Amino acid sequence: MYSLTIPALGVLAIIVLYVWPGVASTGSKARRKLPPGPPRLPFVGSLFHLPKGHDWLVYEQWGKKYGGDLVHIDVLGSNIFVVNSAKAANELFEKRSSKYSDRPSLTALTQLLGFDWTLVFCPYGDRFRAFRKGFHTYLSPDAVKDYRHIERKSIHRLLCNLAEKPEEFTGHLRHMAGAIILAIAFGIDVKAENDPHVETAEKGLQTVTAGSTTRAAMYDFFPILMRIPSWIPGAGFKKEANSLRRFPRAMLEDPMQATREAMAEGRATSSVASAMLAKLESQSTLKSEIDVETVCALQIFFLAMTTHPEIQRQAQSEIDAIIGQDRLPDWDDETSLPYVGALVKEVLRWRIVTPLGVYHRLIEDDVYGEYFLPAGSTVVGNIWAITHDEAVYPDPMSFKPERFLESTVDFPEMVFGFGRRICPGRHLALESLWLGVASILATYDISKAVDENGREIEPVDDCVSGIVAYPLPFKCSIQPRSAVTERLAVAPLVWNN
Ligand code: HEM
Incomplete structure (x- = not known):
């Protein structure tokens, strides 16, 4: 009963x-007109029309079907607005950024799972401003140049790992991105394999996935559920959260403790954490902000190269002509390699790493054209729809680096988000991506894998429906381009710091 x-x-x-x-x-507010959107029922709103995956594509279709730059979705009385055009994104997120820079309260991720320490979910206000200032200090375009020796070392290790176990390329990419962040943030030199900090970060990431499900979202819509004890049937997510919440904490505290110990023993290398601990600031700014996006972008690069051999060849010819095969590329070569630069931009546009960015929250009532947007609404920038607008990017589903060689098309910076919330790690990400892509192209050929009968395996071309849209696992062949490039890939580190 x-x-x-x-x-x-x-x-x-x-x-x-x-x-x-x-x-x-x-x-x-009945007379205030809301933007059009999918059909609504009393109380539940459009709950039964919500997409079951690849939400960005459905939202893009709704934009075309219902007309206008904005789509309104009512979920159980909460308003969500999807921004589908560059014009509206620019007007709302950029020009009116003081109103659109809050985050919806993600109860499941922040309170139940303990991700309250990351800037990504920090509400707009004084703490946010202090946080962003710290990020700017350590991740500005000039500041990131100081980390180039760290990036070179990690990318070189990636090249060596690809020679040894090419089939594990995704694991190597994760290791590379984790190594860069842990070295910059904490001065930790991760182990070549089975590093405990990298493993903790991976578990933390699985926790983000667990906190982004519909079951978890119920706690975001109804924070009152927090008061229901975890033993009550139906409150199962709370129990799961209790068993997972140690990972987000450990992601932050374990490397911080390692830095403290290294400082006490006088063996700490310079890092964001050591600089801040030296100034007795209790909070490290950069913390363990996990760089899953760069991993995803590099996976997309491997997918694009597997399916577009002619583009790969063109980029490799450019590298061979400019730097030959007796050294690896470096950032000084960037301006001499325009096609490689355009290829990196197209990787970021073709398959968007975070197709819906991270949701924003509207702080006060607003009006856009004829439409009323109430305070407290969630506002979603559909990065996918904007960067696949045919009028700006003709033939948008095709991988065409040359579109960025034509002077009329600018790189869509909004792949890194919007306004005051734009990704503060973008300069570091772009630096690592460029050197990673150029170095891999210089040393390896990426092509379709073949099965036991010698037939080519078509790579799976689909992605996860999450905040970060990782490509689904796919097979490819990664072979050294020649004996010369193989020696280059596995040679001892030759760069100066
Ligand atoms: C290809 C690589 C990357 C992509 C595509 C990317 C994309 C994004 C996007 C779309 C957002 C949401 C912006 C918004 O709310 O409008 C974001 C936020 C953020 N990113 Fe990145 N990112 C990348 C790499 C990085 C790296 C390397 C770091 C750290 C070093 C980083 C740290 C952050 C942080 C801390 C936020 C939250 C900012 C805030 O809430 O104010 N990201 N990123």
């Missing part, structure tokens, strides 16, 4: 506490 009554009471409580006030308040 209890099993029937408790959920029924729960639903009633939810309606009374959350849905009814939403209905009552929108009633008084």
Whole structure:
């Protein structure tokens, strides 16, 4: 009997506490027009129309179907606005950035799973501003030049790992990105294999995935669920969260402790954490901000090279003509290699790493054209739709680096997000991506893998439907271009710091 009554009471409580006030308040604003969107039912809104995956494509279609730059989605009384055009994104996120820079409260990720320390989910306000200032100090275009020796070393290790176990390329990419962040943020030189800090970060990431499911989202829509004990049937996510929350904490605390110990023993190398600990600042700015996006971008690069051999060949010819095969590329070569630069830009546009960015929250009521946008709404920038607009990027689904060689098309910086929330790691990401891509192209040929009968295997060309849209696992062949480039890839580190 209890099993029937408790959920029924729960639903009633939810309606009374959350849905009814939403209905009552929108009633008084009845004459204020909301943007068009999918059909709505009383109380649940468009809940039953929500996409079941690849949300960015559905939102893009809704934009075309219902017209206009903005789409309104009502979920259980909460307003979500999807921004599908560059014009609206520019007007709202950039020109009116003081209103659009908050984050929705992600109860599951921040409170249940303990991801309250990362800038990504930090609400707009004084703490956010202090946080961003710190990021700027350590990740500005000039500051990132100081980390070039770290990036070179990690990319070189990647080249060696690709020679040894090419089939594990995704693992090597993760290791490379983790090594760069841990060295910059904490001065930690990660082990070549099975590094405990890299492993902790991986577990932390799985926790983000667990916190981004629909089950977890119920806690975001109804924070009252937080008060329900975890033993009650249906509150299972809370139990799962209790078992996972040690990983997000450990991601931050373990490397911080390692830095403290290294400083006490006088063997700490310079890092963001050691600089801040030296100034007795209790919080390290950069922390263990996990760089999953660069890993995803490099996976997309491997996919693009597997399916576009002629483009790979063109980039390699450019590298051979400019720097030959007796040394690896370096940043000084960047301006002499325009095609490689355009290829990196197209990797970031072709398959968007974070197709819907990270959601923003509107701080005060706003009006856009004829439409009213109430305070507290979630505002989603559909980066995918904007960077696949045919009018700006003709034939948008095709991988065409040359579109960025034509002077009329600018690189869409919004692949890194919007306004005051734009990715503070973008300069570091672009530096690592460029050197990673140029070095791999200089030394390896990437092509379709072949099965036991010698037939080419078509790579799976699809992605995960998450905040970060990783390509689904796919096979490819990674072979040294020649004996010369193989020696180059595995040679001892030759660069100066
Ligand atoms: C290809 C690589 C990357 C891509 C495509 C990317 C993309 C993004 C996007 C779309 C956002 C959300 C912006 C918004 O809310 O409008 C973001 C936020 C963020 N990114 Fe990146 N990112 C990348 C690499 C990095 C790296 C290397 C770091 C750290 C060193 C980093 C740290 C952050 C942080 C801390 C935020 C949160 C900013 C805030 O909430 O104010 N990202 N990134």
